[in-house]
Amino acid sequence: MSRFTSHMTLALDEARAAAARGEVPVGAVLVDPAGHVAARAGNRTRELSDPTAHAEILVLRAACAAAGSERLPGHALYVTLEPCPMCAAAIGFARIARLVYGAADPKSGGVAHGPRVFAHPQAHHAPEVVDGIAAADCEALLRDFFAARR
Numbered sequence: 001m002s003r004f005t006s007h008m009t010l011a012l013d014e015a016r017a018a019a020a021r022g023e024v025p026v027g028a029v030l031v032d033p034a035g036h037v038a039a040r041a042g043n044r045t046r047e048l049s050d051p052t053a054h055a056e057i058l059v060l061r062a063a064c065a066a067a068g069s070e071r072l073p074g075h076a077l078y079v080t081l082e083p084c085p086m087c088a089a090a091i092g093f094a095r096i097a098r099l100v101y102g103a104a105d106p107k108s109g110g111v112a113h114g115p116r117v118f119a120h121p122q123a124h125h126a127p128e129v130v131d132g133i134a135a136a137d138c139e140a141l142l143r144d145f146f147a148a149r150r
């Protein structure tokens with residue numbers, strides 16, 4: 001589990017940086033098959049005026065561009081919050097091998113909740129899913145962010 005936790009610590013750093021920019025604090029890290037960080041990002045929807053600029057989409061775009069490929073087989077994606085349906089679909093399209101996330105998102109999640117994208121018959125590729133990694137830290141960050149905005 002320590003391997004999962006160390007990458008999630010980087011994702012939490014990105015989530016905190018997103019909060020400091022006034023973005024919903026979600027961070028993601030993409031790790032290549034050799035275990036190296038290929039991309040890291042936090043949400044930038046407000047900064048970019050782009051509703052698709054979720055942390056997961058940003059790391060997929062960056063790593064795909066760097067790899068010159070629309071697919072990233074063997075890669076692992078770490079994200080502090082359960083991906084939404086849009087991001088879950090993109091993770092499938094990119095053929096990500098493993099998805100590791102922290103906090104569950106009963107309201108907007110698309111993996112364990114809502115459309116359960118990877119369990120859907122239309123899903124052509126489903127990554128291995130590991131949930132609940134550093135969940136308490138991931139949840140606290142979101143809770144503090146929204147409490148401060150009330």
Ligand SMILES: [Zn+2]
Nearest residue numbers: 054083084087
């Ligand atoms: Zn998303």
